[in-house]
Amino acid sequence: MPEWPRRFSALVKGLAAFDNLIVIAYHGERRPAVLYREYTDPVVYLPMDSQYLGGAYLLDPFYREHLKGDVRGIRRLMDVAPDHFRRTHYYNNYYKQTTLLDEVAVFANITENVTLTACFGRDRSSGKPFGKREIQALRQNELTLSALMEAHWRGYRPEGEAEAAPAPLGQRLREALEREHDIRLSPRQAEVALFILRGHSSLSIGLHLDVSAQTVKVFRRQLYAKCNISSQAELFALLMPLFARLTEKG
Known part of the structure; x- marks a missing residue:
């Protein structure tokens, strides 16, 4: 497994203990790519390849943040989710399958169209959301974490980047x-x-x-x-x- 993501994971774990981590590259409105993942309970990412990458990402609040452009720093899922997010079938038919209880993402800009998110989650392994002090520690270091991701993945370019952008x-x-x-x-x-x-x-x-x-x-x-x-x-x-x-x- 890549050494740098493991070191980055250890750094963040010193700020806020988490159960799982996935690094996702969003490229405009195209299908995203998974660059790295680790977990305590494998069930958390079972729906990822078939469901999330298969189209469910279009309803994901973190994907919507990416589309805003020029997004850096920390976002907690429930802080950026719409007001009726927990009532959606996306939440009840996809998100609940993952057993995720809480999720925080570090956003990094690679190019004008490419955003990376390192999503740190709490699932049934720990059985509790992130604490107030953990979120505060992440926010205090958010720009450093974004900068580290941007420096490591600055050369990343997704497949098909030269192709014409899809219609809205x-x-x-x-x-x-x-x-x-x-x-x-x-x-x-x-x-x-x-x-x-x-x-x-x-x-x-x-x-x-x-x-x-x-x-x-x-x-x-x-x-x-x-x-x-x-x-x-x-x-x-x-x-x-x-x-x-x-x-x-x-």
């Missing part, structure tokens, strides 16, 4: 729905669908779109009617297979 997810999703299900969504309806699956309440969606919560509820009703569904669970079941195919080529 909403556009690709609309095209796939029309092609495979003969469902024609407007750009706004596709946008609302993605917000719902990521765990945003109507109020949160309204704040992002600069419309009222009541208007969001109208969009939601229109979306469900076009898709012939009546719940978030059905929306998840409809769209997740499409996500997997949309990311097959990275």
Whole structure:
């Protein structure tokens, strides 16, 4: 196994004990790559290759942080997750499988489009989240940790970097729905669908779109009617297979 990630792991463990670590490279809107992982309980990463890399990452709060661009330092998952994240089918059907109880990521910028995250987790191995002092210690050292990652992986470039960037997810999703299900969504309806699956309440969606919560509820009703569904669970079941195919080529 690579020596530098092990040393980095030991350094962070001196600040906050963790049960698992995974380093993920995000490259624009393409499928991410796993650069390193370690764990106490192997069950924590069993859904990673098939489910997370197979499309579930599109709903991950850490992936959404990457898309903001120029992100460095520490992020705790539940601090950046949408207000209804724990109600989502992503959380209940994917995240709970991992047995993760808490997760903190160190973000590092490699290029304009490439972000690395070193995600440190607490799972059923320890059975408890990170403590206040541990989070404080990580935050006090966050820029140093980011700088160390950037220095080590400064030469990293993902496969296919020279290829043209894919179309925005909403556009690709609309095209796939029309092609495979003969469902024609407007750009706004596709946008609302993605917000719902990521765990945003109507109020949160309204704040992002600069419309009222009541208007969001109208969009939601229109979306469900076009898709012939009546719940978030059905929306998840409809769209997740499409996500997997949309990311097959990275």
